Each structure stands twice: as structure tokens, then as C-alpha cells.
Amino acid sequence: DRLSEGQDVGIGEATEIEEEIVKKLALVGLCCIQMTPANRPSMSQAIEMLEGSSDTLQLPPRSFLMLADEMSNKECSNKLSTCKSDVEE
Numbered sequence: 001d002r003l004s005e006g007q008d009v010g011i012g013e014a015t016e017i018e019e020e021i022v023k024k025l026a027l028v029g030l031c032c033i034q035m036t037p038a039n040r041p042s043m044s045q046a047i048e049m050l051e052g053s054s055d056t057l058q059l060p061p062r063s064f065l066m067l068a069d070e071m072s073n074k075e076c077s078n079k080l081s082t083c084k085s086d087v088e089e
Contacts, residue, residue, distance in 0.1 A: 024049070028049045028057070
């Protein structure tokens with residue numbers, strides 16, 4: 001979420017170079033774990049991505065499982081809110 005919102009990756013007291021490395025590793029990692037194999041980079045593409053600038057890397061689309069998990073969490077939060085209001089009444 002931090003990457004998609006353009007925030008720091010939040011690793012504490014890191015140098016600018018370390019922040020760049022962490023951002024790059026996270027972006028390449030997210031590309032490599034795409035659900036559909038055709039959407040994943042080859043090893044040579046992943047190496048090129050790691051050797052290049054993180055400014056040229058794009059955040060890959062969220063996977064179906066990630067979206068389903070987010071929806072499930074929202075559903076649980078909504079149900080929890082409803083349960084809390086029912087208990088308070």
C-alpha cells in the first residue's frame with residue numbers, strides 16, 4: 001500500500017540509497033509473484049529491473065487473491081461494526 005500511495009517504504013533510519021534498493025526489491029518481488037505466469041518477468045528481465053532505476057519500475061496490478069483478501073477484510077470490519085452496535089444497543 002505504501003508503494004502505491006507513493007510513501008516511504010518505512011524501514012526506519014535508512015539512507016536514500018537504501019530506500020531506493022528496498023523500493024526496487026519490493027517492486028520486482030511483486031512482479032515476480034503475479035498469479036498468471038505470463039505476467040511474471042523472466043529471470044533476465046528481473047535482473048534488468050534490479051540493475052535499473054526504481055523510477056522506471058511500475059507497480060504491478062494487484063492479484064485476484066489480494067483483492068479477494070481486501071474485500072474479505074472490509075466485510076469482516078463491516079460485520080464487526082454491526083456486531084458492536086448491536087451489542088451496545
